[in-house]
Amino acid sequence: MNIIEWDEGLADDAAAAPIRIITGHVVSPTRDRGRTIDLEHGGIAVQGDRILAVGPAGEVLDKYPSASVEAHGDRLVVPGFVDCHAHYSQMTMIASPGLQLLEWLKNYTFPAEGLFADRSHCAAMANFFTDQLVAHGVTSACVYATVHPESARALFRAARSKSLRIMTGKVCMDRNAPDYLLDTPEQAYEQSLELLEEWHGVDRLEYALTPRFAPTSSSRQLELLGRIAEEHPDIPIQTHLSENPSECEWVGELFPDESDYTAVYERFGLVRKRSVFGHATHVSESELDRLGAAQASLAHCPTSNLFLGSGLFRLKENRRAPGLRIGLGSDVGAGTSLSPLASLNEAYKVSRSVGEPLESFEALRLATLDGAEALGTDHAVGSLEPGKEADVVVLDPESTPVLRQRTDYAQTTEELLFAMMLLGDDRAVHSVYVAGAKVR
Numbered sequence: 416m417n418i419i420e421w422d423e424g425l426a427d428d429a430a431a432a433p434i435r436i437i438t439g440h441v442v443s444p445t446r447d448r449g450r451t452i453d454l455e456h457g458g459i460a461v462q463g464d465r466i467l468a469v470g471p472a473g474e475v476l477d478k479y480p481s482a483s484v485e486a487h488g489d490r491l492v493v494p495g496f497v498d499c500h501a502h503y504s505q506m507t508m509i510a511s512p513g514l515q516l517l518e519w520l521k522n523y524t525f526p527a528e529g530l531f532a533d534r535s536h537c538a539a540m541a542n543f544f545t546d547q548l549v550a551h552g553v554t555s556a557c558v559y560a561t562v563h564p565e566s567a568r569a570l571f572r573a574a575r576s577k578s579l580r581i582m583t584g585k586v587c588m589d590r591n592a593p594d595y596l597l598d599t600p601e602q603a604y605e606q607s608l609e610l611l612e613e614w615h616g617v618d619r620l621e622y623a624l625t626p627r628f629a630p631t632s633s634s635r636q637l638e639l640l641g642r643i644a645e646e647h648p649d650i651p652i653q654t655h656l657s658e659n660p661s662e663c664e665w666v667g668e669l670f671p672d673e674s675d676y677t678a679v680y681e682r683f684g685l686v687r688k689r690s691v692f693g694h695a696t697h698v699s700e701s702e703l704d705r706l707g708a709a710q711a712s713l714a715h716c717p718t719s720n721l722f723l724g725s726g727l728f729r730l731k732e733n734r735r736a737p738g739l740r741i742g743l744g745s746d747v748g749a750g751t752s753l754s755p756l757a758s759l760n761e762a763y764k765v766s767r768s769v770g771e772p773l774e775s776f777e778a779l780r781l782a783t784l785d786g787a788e789a790l791g792t793d794h795a796v797g798s799l800e801p802g803k804e805a806d807v808v809v810l811d812p813e814s815t816p817v818l819r820q821r822t823d824y825a826q827t828t829e830e831l832l833f834a835m836m837l838l839g840d841d842r843a844v845h846s847v848y849v850a851g852a853k854v855r
């Protein structure tokens with residue numbers, strides 16, 4: 416390919432910023448689903464927070480002769496990863512053993528979330544979590560806070576200080592959880608609205624309306640949250656859907672008038688573009704069709720689904736529903752790693768188990784541009800295309816002896832990427848650029 420440049424260019428003040436060129440083996444999905452950028456000696460020109468141009472390194476260097484150069488040799492230069500589903504409140508109980516979803520929530524998750532009543536715990540965990548996102552190459556994420564408004568505020572503050580593209584929201588739950596984690600329908604409404612007004616659209620932050628899942632919200636609470644959704648048609652919404660068979664059965668008992676789990680959210684106006692449903696491992700064809708027709712999104716969380724034994728997500732089959740968007744989620748703390756490479760490792764195994772193996776470029780896309788599409792931010796991030804925000808991750812194929820040995824023998828970029836995803840983790844993350852700034 417030849418160099419591609421950004422036609423529009425930066426506004427005057429930003430156009431004075433120095434231009435830098437990142438060189439290496441550039442691999443990125445593009446908006447054209449069938450086309451992947453794969454430049455063994457590639458270069459990306461960055462100015463301010465934006466990508467100005469991408470192309471063969473020689474051409475990019477010729478185009479901007481006075482630019483400074485950050486040369487990464489054979490390392491892979493890929494878009495910043497997008498995590499569509501994580502709980503920052505669960506870092507203290509990740510890898511808690513032996514139970515399925517509902518017991519696991521009761522025994523481990525709820526006590527861990529109770530600690531967020533303390534402001535200083537919120538701040539400490541928000542800093543730790545955002546540091547770890549960067550360390551794992553994640554530059555965008557959609558994250559659950561806890562029922563405490565301060566937990567969302569702390570995450571917004573920490574994310575803002577690191578310029579990360581974060582969506583989060585106070586979790587709303589007014590039943591079927593310990594008293595110390597319950598709000599009321601009115602509190603959920605008022606606190607969500609207050610946080611939305613405070614934080615939505617500040618820098619790279621967005622407020623995500625966050626009912627935990629149908630079993631922990633009364634109809635009245637979902638109705639009030641639906642009202643906020645109606646008044647703010649562009650904000651993201653995040654919740655869980657059909658993760659585990661006992662959960663699905665329970666939803667049937669709690670909402671006997673609805674035909675299925677998705678219908679509960681539909682009834683309250685919570686199924687639409689930028690609604691991100693975690694898991695969806697047990698959805699019917701009719702539900703998939705309706706989710707697709709609404710342009711809603713699913714977060715595929717393979718490490719979590721395998722860890723809790725929840726079920727196997729059928730990625731390719733689900734993709735056939737027109738309009739449906741699907742991204743990748745860590746679902747930490749039910750997920751076992753914040754590393755998108757580790758999630759792709761398990762996504763590959765799940766895809767094999769359901770008979771439709773994931774290919775390398777498709778996997779990279781799932782962890783980047785597909786995720787951005789699922790979150791409704793693909794206009795800004797998810798690929799290394801000119802005009803986008805410069806969220807860039809540099810992966811080192813020699814980060815461990817086994818990886819070095821294997822990648823030395825890789826014949827193609829597909830093989831190289833495949834080895835990175837099966838054998839790599841946060842140790843493979845060599846450098847991270849967030850909105851153009853090198854932060855690692």
Ligand SMILES: [Zn+2]
Nearest residue numbers: 502655693746
């Ligand atoms: Zn979750």
